[in-house]
Amino acid sequence: MHDLPPGDWLWRALLDGTQAGVAVLDTELRYLYVNPALAAMNGVAPAEHIGRTIAEVVPAVDAREDVLRQVLADGRCREVVSSGQTRAESPHARRYWHGSYSRLADGDGRVRGLGGIVLEVTEDRAGQRELERARERLLLLDAAAVRIGSTLEMEQTCQELCDLLVEVIADVATVEVLSLSGDGHRPAPAGMLRLRRAAMAARPALWEQVLQFGGPGEYVDYQRTAAIPRCLETGRPVVSNHGSDASLSRSAPNPERLAAYRAAGFHSTMVVPLSARGGQIGTVSLVRAGASGEFTDDDASVARALADRAAISLDNARRYSREHGIAVELQRALLAAPGTPHPRVDVATHYLPAGATDLVGGDWFDTLALPGGLTLLAMGDVMGHGVEAAVEMSQYRSMLRVVAGEHGGVPGEGTPDRILRRLDVLLTAAGTERPGTCLIGLADPVRGCAWFANAGHLPPAVIGTDGRVDLLPVPPGPPLGADLCGAYETVYVPWPPGHTLLLYTDGLVERRTEDIDTSLERLAALRLPNTGPLEALLGRLVHLLTPTAAEDDVALLVARAQPHP
Structure with a gap:
């Protein structure tokens, strides 16, 4: 048939x-x-x-x-x-x-x-495979959104990227970042490009072999023909699969690494740029070794997508680190030189910024000798964080010194509240964008007393000779600069010899999980040594009340009158 x-x-x-x-x-x-x-x-x-x-x-x-x-x-x-x-x-x-x-x-x-x-059904299967690959990429990007950029620490973000890449498409992954100006690194030799290895991950069997090429934190010099400089120059991935000895020598940081690469079984490499908002951050290098297959176009697409996702987080971290450093230095510089108190008043101060993942706030303090033997004691907290808050804090301090010099030279009831009212008027007229709290006291060591007024701040305290901490009943008025036409009240406070006045910001006592009254009760329950140096007293106070990683900035000021001659 x-x-x-x-x-x-x-x-x-x-x-x-x-x-x-x-x-x-x-x-x-x-x-x-x-x-x-x-x-x-x-x-x-x-x-x-x-x-x-x-x-x-x-x-x-x-x-x-x-x-x-x-x-x-x-x-x-x-x-x-x-x-x-x-x-x-x-x-x-x-x-x-x-x-x-x-x-x-x-x-x-x-x-x-x-x-x-x-x-x-070839076309149908190809379409199905493409859909599956697209779905896998979406799932991978979802995972990257959760796992990459969990903090504002550059090194941790780089490590999160490397760990994910080794899980999905590489045997070895490293991140190299361009050095920022002023980071103190030595210049690269002529004709070489120096980058810092920020993170590295590898399959366990390759870890020891990979470490010989430099670990995280080390600087690596690259010849200009190497894959990383070429990737930075073009802004595109550079892929080399099963390259010859000659091509591998050109792509490596230096030709001397060829033998070590071959011994480790490296056969395919891919370098992907890290860039965000028009600026270069560095590169991601991926390696396959042994029986692993070569890199495909799909691998390059996945690596580029993950690198782009990480680059945004890295750029945010880099910008944050720069602003955080400026803000910390500015705030330290401004707080490093408080005014000079009256000669018969001993004053000690302490500033503790929050953890590295938080921008510094607007906490500030000041002291100033006034006519008539009085000493101005001030503690404040400007709303917000960062450079702007630190600059605004400087304006608060400057205005307070001017107003206190005009109105604070006469001891007696009523003076501190007049200072706060005048300061509030000036700040509102200047159009300040950041209201702030402020507690001021006029301390008189000769008469053994002080006068306090409060603009939205936590109450002062006095530490007796027996170490007891008593919170002083100074009612808070409205914050400064809030355009509320605040009414403030001056409170007379006895200040016997040997007693220490304590002013502080909320970072010392406040906890996000509890009511502020509970936090203040914790302070009042302390028993503190009050006979030695004031610096030791501050150290003990910080040790007892401040966690290892403070939730907010902490500013402290203590004052004790010297004994009468």
Whole structure:
């Protein structure tokens, strides 16, 4: 049976016109008939199929002949997915077909062979794989959004990126960052580019071998032909798969590393730029070794997406580090030189910035000797954080000195509240954008007393000779600079010899998980040594009340009158 009966024109028209491949095989799985569509799929003329097996016609196709023999044996129809490459031209490296096979028997019930209908599904599978890859990339980016940039620490963000890359597409991953001006590193030799290795990750089996090339924190010099300088110059990934010794020598930081790379089994590398907001940050280097496959275009897309995600976090961290450093130095400089108190008043101060992940705030203090033997004691907290808050804090201090010099020279009830009212008017008129709290006291060591007024600040305290801490009832008025036309009240406070006045900001006592009254009760419950140096008293106070990582800045001021001659 080499063909269908010539008179059966209906079946011939149907089979020859369909786009599905149709075949009839005998019991030895040799072709008895193929339609034009199947012949085109195989790239072999219909006549050349007849009498030959599938393996003889298209030897590069896995036709699942074991399944076809099962159909012959039990008569159950089966669906088969086969794959490979036929003799027909195709843009796909591997093609896929879906076939449906059933057993054929004659009128006497004798098994004569198989009938099969075959459809090519290569494009469908390629589309499905692309969808799966897209889904995987989305899941990976979701993971990156959670795992990369969890803090504003550059090194930790770089390490998070390296760890994720080693999990998904690399055997080794490193991040190299460009040095910032003024970071104190030595210049690179002529013709070389120096970067700092910020982070590194590797599969456990490769870790010791990778460490010989430099660990996190070390500076690495790169020849200009190396992959990293080329990546920075072009702004595009640089990929090298199974490169020759010559190309690997050119791409390495220096040619001397070739032997060590080969010994470690490195065979493929990829360098991806780290850039954000138009500025370069550094590069991400990925390595594959041993039996790992070479890098693909998909790998480059994934690495670039993760690097772009991390670069935003790194740029934020870099900007934060720069502003944090400026703010800290500015605030330290402003607080390092408080005014000079009256000679008969001993004063000690302490400033403790919050943890490295928080911008410094607007905490400030000051002392100033006034006419009539009085000493101004001031403690304040400007709203906000960062450079702007530190600059605003300086304005508060400067205005207070001017106002106190004009109004604070006469001891007696009422003076501190007049100072706060005048200061509030000036700050409001100047259009300050940051209200602030302020507690001021006029201390008189000769009369053994002090007068306090409060603009929204926590109350002062006095530490007795027995170490007891008593909070002073100084009612708080509105904050300064809030345009509330504040009414403030002056409170007289006895200040016996040996007693110490304490002014502080909320960072000393306040906790986010508790009511402020509870925090103040903790301060009042302390028993502090009050006979030694004031610096020792401050150290004890900070040790007892401030956690290892303070939630907010802490500013302290203590004052004790010297004994009468």
